[in-house]
Amino acid sequence: MTMEQYSSISLDMGGGGQKSSELISDIRKIIKDVGKWKNTGDDGAIFKIPRNAGNLIFTTDAFIIDPIFFPGGDIGKIAMCGTINDLSVMGARPIGISLSIVIEEGFPRDDLMKILRSINKVSQESGVPVVTGDTKVTEKGKIDKIEITTSGVGLAQNVIQNNGVEPGDLIIASGDLGEHTIALLAKRFNYQTKIKSDSKALDKEIEKVGGYLNACKDPTRGGLAANLSEMAEKSKVKIVLNERDLPYKKEVKAVTELLGLDVFSLASEGRFLASVSPKNAQKALKILKTFNREAKIIGKAQKAKNKQEIGVYFETELGGSRKIESPRGKLIPRIC
Amino acid sequence: MTMEQYSSISLDMGGGGQKSSELISDIRKIIKDVGKWKNTGDDGAIFKIPRNAGNLIFTTDAFIIDPIFFPGGDIGKIAMCGTINDLSVMGARPIGISLSIVIEEGFPRDDLMKILRSINKVSQESGVPVVTGDTKVTEKGKIDKIEITTSGVGLAQNVIQNNGVEPGDLIIASGDLGEHTIALLAKRFNYQTKIKSDSKALDKEIEKVGGYLNACKDPTRGGLAANLSEMAEKSKVKIVLNERDLPYKKEVKAVTELLGLDVFSLASEGRFLASVSPKNAQKALKILKTFNREAKIIGKAQKAKNKQEIGVYFETELGGSRKIESPRGKLIPRIC
Numbered sequence: 001m002t003m004e005q006y007s008s009i010s011l012d013m014g015g016g017g018q019k020s021s022e023l024i025s026d027i028r029k030i031i032k033d034v035g036k037w038k039n040t041g042d043d044g045a046i047f048k049i050p051r052n053a054g055n056l057i058f059t060t061d062a063f064i065i066d067p068i069f070f071p072g073g074d075i076g077k078i079a080m081c082g083t084i085n086d087l088s089v090m091g092a093r094p095i096g097i098s099l100s101i102v103i104e105e106g107f108p109r110d111d112l113m114k115i116l117r118s119i120n121k122v123s124q125e126s127g128v129p130v131v132t133g134d135t136k137v138t139e140k141g142k143i144d145k146i147e148i149t150t151s152g153v154g155l156a157q158n159v160i161q162n163n164g165v166e167p168g169d170l171i172i173a174s175g176d177l178g179e180h181t182i183a184l185l186a187k188r189f190n191y192q193t194k195i196k197s198d199s200k201a202l203d204k205e206i207e208k209v210g211g212y213l214n215a216c217k218d219p220t221r222g223g224l225a226a227n228l229s230e231m232a233e234k235s236k237v238k239i240v241l242n243e244r245d246l247p248y249k250k251e252v253k254a255v256t257e258l259l260g261l262d263v264f265s266l267a268s269e270g271r272f273l274a275s276v277s278p279k280n281a282q283k284a285l286k287i288l289k290t291f292n293r294e295a296k297i298i299g300k301a302q303k304a305k306n307k308q309e310i311g312v313y314f315e316t317e318l319g320g321s322r323k324i325e326s327p328r329g330k331l332i333p334r335i336c
Numbered sequence: 337m338t339m340e341q342y343s344s345i346s347l348d349m350g351g352g353g354q355k356s357s358e359l360i361s362d363i364r365k366i367i368k369d370v371g372k373w374k375n376t377g378d379d380g381a382i383f384k385i386p387r388n389a390g391n392l393i394f395t396t397d398a399f400i401i402d403p404i405f406f407p408g409g410d411i412g413k414i415a416m417c418g419t420i421n422d423l424s425v426m427g428a429r430p431i432g433i434s435l436s437i438v439i440e441e442g443f444p445r446d447d448l449m450k451i452l453r454s455i456n457k458v459s460q461e462s463g464v465p466v467v468t469g470d471t472k473v474t475e476k477g478k479i480d481k482i483e484i485t486t487s488g489v490g491l492a493q494n495v496i497q498n499n500g501v502e503p504g505d506l507i508i509a510s511g512d513l514g515e516h517t518i519a520l521l522a523k524r525f526n527y528q529t530k531i532k533s534d535s536k537a538l539d540k541e542i543e544k545v546g547g548y549l550n551a552c553k554d555p556t557r558g559g560l561a562a563n564l565s566e567m568a569e570k571s572k573v574k575i576v577l578n579e580r581d582l583p584y585k586k587e588v589k590a591v592t593e594l595l596g597l598d599v600f601s602l603a604s605e606g607r608f609l610a611s612v613s614p615k616n617a618q619k620a621l622k623i624l625k626t627f628n629r630e631a632k633i634i635g636k637a638q639k640a641k642n643k644q645e646i647g648v649y650f651e652t653e654l655g656g657s658r659k660i661e662s663p664r665g666k667l668i669p670r671i672c
Contacts, residue, residue, distance in 0.1 A: 018661075048390075056383040058434060058468055059380035060469060062470045064472060098395070098396035134485075143478070144477070151394075151485075159378075159382050162379075163376075
């Protein structure tokens with residue numbers, strides 16, 4: 001059987017027999033080896049560990065989203081970028097990604113190929129190989145189209161952790177935030193906007209500035225609100241953001257207000273928030289601006305006077321201040 | 337919010353906000369750290385790599401099964417064992433598992449807790465920690481109850497690969513096969529049988545005999561037919577099994593005949609097939625029998641005279657011979 005002989009995925013492609021091997025071999029035709037990685041065809045991927053490799057970082061992410069295609073990306077792109085980014089924000093060089101796909105019977109072959117090509121594109125551009133995987137096919141109605149889980153392994157000499165924010169540190173956003181959520185909302189509700197998902201792999205920019213970062217996190221699910229709050233809590237500091245320096249585009253703010261959402265909860269899939277000591281902030285910013293002109297300093301970490309003060313605060317130009325709370329409820333749509 | 341305050345999973349527990357943190361913290365209450373692993377609470381797990389660690393092995397598996405509870409196990413147990421076993425059959429010592437769970441809104445809390453307790457039990461017994469994870473909640477109907485993807489990392493000084501079968505090697509089954517499929521079929525069709533799933537972690541037994549094995553594979557999806565055929569093809573040998581030594585219980589054979597299935601395609605979730613040189617076979621077998629009395633030599637590898645002869649053959653006591661083909665079609669039910 002060749003790729004030309006089917007137009008949609010059938011149950012027998014998930015059975016573990018010859019048709020499964022053929023589907024997997026079709027997947028392998030699109031997702032090519034990259035870098036030093038060599039596929040031995042075993043159940044697991046094999047890496048010779050270099051001497052003094054430092055630390056192994058291991059992470060995972062599940063993606064079941066609606067829509068699966070959207071302006072600026074698709075489920076395959078965000079699955080790859082999401083896992084590469086989770087490794088990168090910890091200061092690790094990603095060495096391999098595992099790709100587990102659960103597909104609903106009847107899913108169009110063309111859509112699967114499009115998703116696989118996206119995955120391959122991220123892999124080729126970032127140089128991070130897909131090294132192992134699993135592909136299952138379920139009966140109709142047992143899954144909504146497709147679910148992708150990516151896990152990743154990376155090596156880090158110096159691990160960047162969420163609890164590394166120091167009082168006095170400046171907080172840098174690597175670019176404007178929230179465009180991923182807005183692009184998905186627009187697509188889902190047929191709303192006209194030029195905003196595209198910000199989905200992208202962050203490995204290259206973090207590799208360049210990694211040495212300057214005391215803490216780093218990508219504001220995906222839960223946005224700045226959830227992720228910067230987590231950094232503040234783990235580091236036991238107060239982080240203050242100024243109204244003037246907020247990393248959100250006018251159009252993003254407008255759509256957010258229109259829909260009654262909290263701008264701080266919008267997710268990005270190709271941005272990070274980092275804490276940098278004042279002496280390194282300008283150096284880091286200069287490098288980051290070569291990747292994204294919107295990179296900027298958005299706030300400052302302070303010593304928390306007491307436990308209650310720990311968290312993220314937003315100060316208006318008129319002198320008002322309020323705590324940015326981690327979002328409590330459900331975020332619509334499921335965007336990461 | 338404590339665990340006592342909800343009886344089923346709600347959408348807002350997957351939003352990335354406070355309710356997500358609370359669900360994740362509930363999960364962490366059940367799944368305890370084990371071994372030397374220490375959870376830093378970062379997005380990825382951190383392992384200090386020992387000097388001369390050898391090779392890193394990395395693998396993944398997706399589980400969406402029906403039923404999710406069955407005699408001898410549940411979806412949590414087979415997800416954990418499946419990934420531990422994929423590392424073990426390659427000669428690796430598993431060091432960490434990632435646990436990604438996609439849950440349907442309304443899924444009963446009691447069922448989730450039961451699955452998590454199974455996961456924890458395997459983790460505690462095998463000493464392999466769950467080190468990182470992701471939990472998503474989907475709207476009703478977007479997934480059938482629950483889907484689990486586990487990935488695993490392990491370290492191996494000497495990697496065992498599928499292409500290692502040598503002509504002259506004896507083929508050992510670590511126990512009788514196929515009981516996992518029969519247990520699930522019985523549960524699904526309300527058929528009375530004493531057969532339980534063979535689901536179990538193989539790390540301890542493979543650690544003891546690993547040095548003797550030239551090749552090793554666990555016959556999960558596709559059973560002996562798919563998995564031993566793969567070993568034969570990759571090693572370019574002919575493997576001959578004798579009718580008298582087949583590793584299947586009478587009751588398994590009976591149910592299989594009743595349902596018109598191919599016994600060689602039945603899956604196991606706690607067994608392995610290994611290729612061992614004649615001088616080591618009895619030593620390996622003696623050790624394996626201390627774990628499972630049913631462990632036995634089931635066949636022999638020979639030099640293939642030509643490309644067509646490569647594969648697995650079954651010889652009857654009356655002198656007949658036929659090739660065991662990798663299953664082509666769908667296997668009902670989805671059992672791994």
